[in-house]
Amino acid sequence: MTAVSDRRPAAADPAVAGQAAEEDLRSLFGQSTAVYASLAGPSHVVHTANPAFLATIGEERARTGVPIAEMMPELADQGFLALLDQVYRTGEPYTGRDVRIVLSPGPHAREAFFDFTYEPRRDAGGDVTGIRVIGVETTQVKHAQRLMTEHRALLEQIARQAPLTEVLDGMARCIENLAPQEVLVSVLLADPDGRHLRHGAAPSLPDFYNQAIDGIATGEGVGSCGTAAHRRQPVIVTDIATDPFWADFRHLAEQAGLAACWSTPILAVDGGLLGTFAMYHRTPRIPQETDLALARVFAGTAALAIECHHSEQARQAAEARARAAHDELARAVRAERELRAEAEQRAAAAAELAARMRAAAAAQAAKPHPERCQLGGSPGCTAPAEVKIADSWGDSAWGCLAHAEEAIISVRSVFIASEELGGLAAYLDR
Incomplete structure (x- = not known):
């Protein structure tokens, strides 16, 4: 019997061996979510790269055979090119953890975090010929950590009974800071009868817009928020300019520079309407599942804050009524004591007067x-x-x-x- 091995035979030619290693690395990282690129020479020309690396850069500018500085000019001021030069010069690898990088220039820029390694490539003589870049994007993990930190802080605020406006404003700013793309958050609070929505928090929306929608009715077709409150279900408007729900508010949204609005109802434990949580965008946008999950998380947090606020208001009102009843009882007791004392004084005066009258009558009779x-x-x-x-x-x-x-x-x-x-x-x- 002859054993058959799938191991590739060792190559005598170092160049062939190096090429085989590159092919192995491409195979290893080809379908991986980890980013991988092989850079050649002192100018760090992109020789090969896996799909994850190209997707990270952006398909419209990703290509091989050009220096990475030309492909990603935004790296110049962030220290990454200097690190590549250092690894190429010294031959010492470099590893970074949770390193922040801003990808894509201009209005499409996004913040990302990576764990990465710069590893020198060497020829048969041991000289550095290039650098392998291997990394794993940790942006979601980083955002999740930040989300948990911010969420814990909000829960602590709610637990110590911070003012509702402070909690909601802090929540809105937290989401705006966490979102990878620009988003403007609004929270509207339902009236007790659930028929109108009042301003709760919207730190980044214009004042004229907040004032205009303060008190809008809940109902079918009343924008995103009025409809979401009426339906008790999320309402996703991806393009305000064409959506019939926004017919009465389109001009107002245009003035405020708003193009999309995703609204989620804020519901109490018993299903009662507490308000709405809305995410506005400057351009038409379709939500991703992460956007909807974020909305659900913070709509639940807002519900907790609002219900705690209502409970605290009810407790304070009950205490105020109890104090008022106690004060009223105390006043009644004091009044009763004063009336009793006055009655006793009048009775004494009447008795004294009767005695004088009897004496006078006796004197007059003679x-x-x-x-x-x-x-x-x-x-x-x-x-x-x-x-x-x-x-x-x-x-x-x-x-x-x-x-x-x-x-x-x-x-x-x-x-x-x-x-x-x-x-x-x-x-x-x-």
Whole structure:
């Protein structure tokens, strides 16, 4: 039996061996998500590269046979070319971890992070002939770490009951900073009846725009947010200029420089509407799954913040009502005590007055009954004395019916005395 090996025979020619090694590396990294490129000479001409490397650069400018500085001019000011020169000159490899790089110039620039190694290529004599670049993009990992850090900070804010406006504003800025492409975030809060949406946070949208949409109704076809709130489902508008939902707001969006709006409803645990979370873009855009996942994560965070805020408001309102009830009860108790004290004082005064009246009546009973009216004043009155009146101090007089009534009306503390009863018959307080 003859064993068959798939191992490639060793090549005697060093050049052939080097070429075979390059082919092995291309095979190894050909379908990998890791980036790989082989650079030749002191000018670092791109000799070979795997699809991941070319995709990272951008298909429109990726090609071989040109110096990497020509292919990626943005590297010049970021230190990467200087490191290539250093490795080529010294023959010492270089490894970087989570190194930040800005790819693509101009408005299409994006931030990326890589773990990478620059490894020198040598000829049979040991001289450096080029550099192999091997790297793994860690952008998503880095963004995930930043996302978790920012998300944890937001949860801590919610736990310590920071003001809702502060939490929502911080959340909006966090998403805007994390997003790989420019995005403008808006949070609208639902009225208690769920029929209108109020401004919650939108740090990067123009003030005139925020003021214009503050209080918009929830309903089918009312922009992205009004429709999402009405449907209780995400509404993705990729091109505001042509979408019928934006017919009433198209001019406003154009003024604000907005071309796309993806809105996600913010729902309570019981399904009630709390608000909407929107991501605006300057150009028409279709969301990727990562965009939708980001929206879901932060819509959930916003829901937690809003529900905690509502719970805190309810707690404070209940405490305020309890304090008001306690204060009202205290006032009622004080008023009852004051009324009771006043009643006791009045009862004592009445008892004292009754005692004086009894004493006055007893004193008046001993005086003789005149024949003529004593109440006529200086002119005098010849009418018969029929009624005896007295005050609480013991003074008394007899008079006719007319003068007695006149005295009773004019003087408040006057009594009609009855000698037959031996005391006070009536008291008029007029």
